Amino acid sequence: MTTDEDCELLKALVEMADIKSDGHLTVMKFTTNWRVSFLTPGDRDDIHKMHEGKTFGEAARKALDQV
Numbered sequence: 541m542t543t544d545e546d547c548e549l550l551k552a553l554v555e556m557a558d559i560k561s562d563g564h565l566t567v568m569k570f571t572t573n574w575r576v577s578f579l580t581p582g583d584r585d586d587i588h589k590m591h592e593g594k595t596f597g598e599a600a601r602k603a604l605d606q607v
Contacts, residue, residue, distance in 0.1 A: 549600040556607055566590070567600075574599040578607070 550567075553576065557565035561578035568575045568587070575590035576599040591606065593599030 543597075546596055546600075549597055549604070552604055553600055556604060560607055567596070569596070576600050576603040578603065 553565055553567070557563050557578055564578055564580050566575075566577045566580060568590070572594075574593050574596045575587060576593075576596075577586075577590040579586065579590075581587045581590065591599050591602035593602060
């Protein structure tokens with residue numbers, strides 16, 4: 541279920557991607573977690589380095605806090 545907060549976080553991620561990473565933004569959902577990064581992952585090591593959370597919001601906030 542998508543919340544208003546999730547929509548605002550996605551908007552903030554896109555804006556930050558445009559400013560800090562030439563528009564690169566990756567959002568991934570797995571069975572048990574979400575991952576967010578301002579890079580395009582090339583392999584499993586890159587995926588492992590992405591910001592992780594049990595929810596989209598948690599992973600998105602971690603990514604935004606690290607920029």
